[in-house]
Amino acid sequence: MSNIIKPEMIHEAVQERYGRLAADFSPAESASCCEEDSRCDNGLYEADLSALPQDVTGLSLGCGDPITLASLQPGQTVLDLGSGGGIDCFLAAERVGSDGRVIGVDMTPAMLDKANHNRAKLGVENVEFRQGKIEALPVGDKEIDVIISNCVINLSPDKRAVFREAYRVLRPGGRIAVSDMVTRGHFTEEERANMSAWAGCISGAEDVADYVAAMRAAGFTRISVRDKSAPEVELAQLPPQTGPAQIFSAVITGWRQ
Numbered sequence: 001m002s003n004i005i006k007p008e009m010i011h012e013a014v015q016e017r018y019g020r021l022a023a024d025f026s027p028a029e030s031a032s033c034c035e036e037d038s039r040c041d042n043g044l045y046e047a048d049l050s051a052l053p054q055d056v057t058g059l060s061l062g063c064g065d066p067i068t069l070a071s072l073q074p075g076q077t078v079l080d081l082g083s084g085g086g087i088d089c090f091l092a093a094e095r096v097g098s099d100g101r102v103i104g105v106d107m108t109p110a111m112l113d114k115a116n117h118n119r120a121k122l123g124v125e126n127v128e129f130r131q132g133k134i135e136a137l138p139v140g141d142k143e144i145d146v147i148i149s150n151c152v153i154n155l156s157p158d159k160r161a162v163f164r165e166a167y168r169v170l171r172p173g174g175r176i177a178v179s180d181m182v183t184r185g186h187f188t189e190e191e192r193a194n195m196s197a198w199a200g201c202i203s204g205a206e207d208v209a210d211y212v213a214a215m216r217a218a219g220f221t222r223i224s225v226r227d228k229s230a231p232e233v234e235l236a237q238l239p240p241q242t243g244p245a246q247i248f249s250a251v252i253t254g255w256r257q
Contacts, residue, residue, distance in 0.1 A: 005193050007157035010204070011133070013195035014155045015108050018061075022085070022110035025059050044179075047091055056118050059085035062150035063201065063249040064179025064228055067091045069148075071177075075099040076145040079169060081134045081162070081178070082106055082152025086115035089127045092148065096126065103144075104129045105137055135161035139169045149178040151249075154205045155198070163218035170256040176215075177253045181205040182225065183245040184235075191245075205247050209240040220254035 046068045049057050061084050072078060072095035080089050083104025092102045106112055106129065115129045132138040134149075135158050147166050156162050166176055183205045197203040206214075208225050215223050225235040228249045235250070 005157075005195070009195065010155075010157040010198055011107070013199045017199040018084070018108045019110040021061070022059070022108065022114050025055075025085075025114070045091070049087075052087065052090060053118070053121065055114070055121065056085055056087050056090060059114060060087045060150075061085070062088070062179060063181055064150060064251060066148040066150050066177055066179045066251075067095070069177045069179070069251050069253065070146050070175075072096055072100075072146060077143060078102045079137075079139060079144045079147045080104045081137075081147060081149035081166070082155070083115060083129060084111050084150075084152075086118050086127070086129065088148055088150050089115070089129070090118070090122060090124055093124050093127045098126060100126060102127045103139060105132050105134060105139070107131065107133045135165060137165045137169055141168055142171045144169045145171055145174050147174070147176040147178070149176075149180065151179060151181060151201055153178060154181045154201055156204070159206060159211065160214045160217060163215050163220065167218040167220060167256055172256060175253060175255045176220065178251075179228070180211075180250055180252055181247055182208050182211050182250045182252075183247045184208060184238075184241040185243045185245040186240075187245045202247060205245070207240050207245070208235045208250070209238060211252070212236050215254050219256065221257055223252075223254040225250050225252050 045065045074097040076096045078092045083089050083106045089102045089104040112129050130138045181201050186207055187203050191203050194203050212223055223236045
């Protein structure tokens with residue numbers, strides 16, 4: 001963590017950006033969480049989104065498809081880290097069914113308002129949204145079967161705390177399955193201090209080796225990190241890379257014993 005910036009500065013920048021995206025969102029447009037050079041893209045989901053209104057799909061703000069990655073099953077309890085407007089929660093709710101439950105956690109009031117509005121519009125009863133930071137989850141110990149997240153963990157100033165909390169709330173045998181921005185190589189302190197780039201899913205991204213180390217320190221095993229554009233290559237066992245950061249969207253999984 002750079003000495004130039006403090007965690008509360010990052011939280012404020014992220015909350016300001018996503019609050020503004022939620023407040024300014026128009027169903028006639030699509031919003032993106034990421035800056036143009038961060039390699040997020042559109043057309044992320046394998047699932048059919050036609051049943052969801054543009055209020056939901058246009059505010060997806062992701063960099064991947066954690067729903068397909070998670071292989072959710074009926075009856076499971078799912079937690080979405082940084083649930084935004086709720087798209088991944090609503091897709092998860094379809095898969096876990098009426099016997100399952102989905103909890104979305106987000107720190108931005110405007111996003112929570114959007115999510116709850118969308119929940120009421122859709123009439124979804126097995127989803128709830130809670131306000132909180134992903135470094136201090138408003139969820140009890142060992143309540144969750146599967147954790148999902150879509151381009152959010154990179155926004156946190158304390159990723160080790162995120163993974164400690166994720167491990168705490170997972171039941172034994174539970175897993176985490178996320179889409180996130182990661183790097184090979186490292187950003188400079190000056191690049192880290194760019195709050196606009198951090199809130200835009202760029203300069204908060206970590207080198208794969210550091211990301212995996214944070215997961216392992218929390219207790220996760222069977223960790224996999226794969227570049228979404230080259231999924232045949234397993235990156236979790238590679239050493240840190242020297243040189244400038246090369247950022248990409250990854251699919252990441254890990255298990256609690």
